[in-house]
Amino acid sequence: MSMTFGCTNYRLMASEIPSIVPGGAPTSIAALMVHDEIIAEGQASSSKNAKVKASSNAVKMLGNMMPIEYRMLYGCSCDGEEKQWVGKDGNGVGMVGTAI
Numbered sequence: 001m002s003m004t005f006g007c008t009n010y011r012l013m014a015s016e017i018p019s020i021v022p023g024g025a026p027t028s029i030a031a032l033m034v035h036d037e038i039i040a041e042g043q044a045s046s047s048k049n050a051k052v053k054a055s056s057n058a059v060k061m062l063g064n065m066m067p068i069e070y071r072m073l074y075g076c077s078c079d080g081e082e083k084q085w086v087g088k089d090g091n092g093v094g095m096v097g098t099a100i
Ligand SMILES: [Zn+2]
Pocket: 006, 007, 008, 009, 035, 075, 076, 077, 078
């Protein structure tokens, strides 16, 4: 996945949970962490799909967020975020914080 904010401190993890029903299919749960905080989760029958769900949940959640909001919310101080944000969309949203 790609983080819109150019944040480099994120992890996408998944773990499989055995079914509580004997013979049932296991469930995979994935979590996206930024700066040691879980921001989105996803559940599916395979860890790959669970990761995809967690990623798309994160994108939905962060889609309308300004880089400066993201940084304040998650204590993010990774370098070059605004530049990447502007370069990616080119729509001016990244003007916030460009003086940093
Ligand atoms: Zn960061």
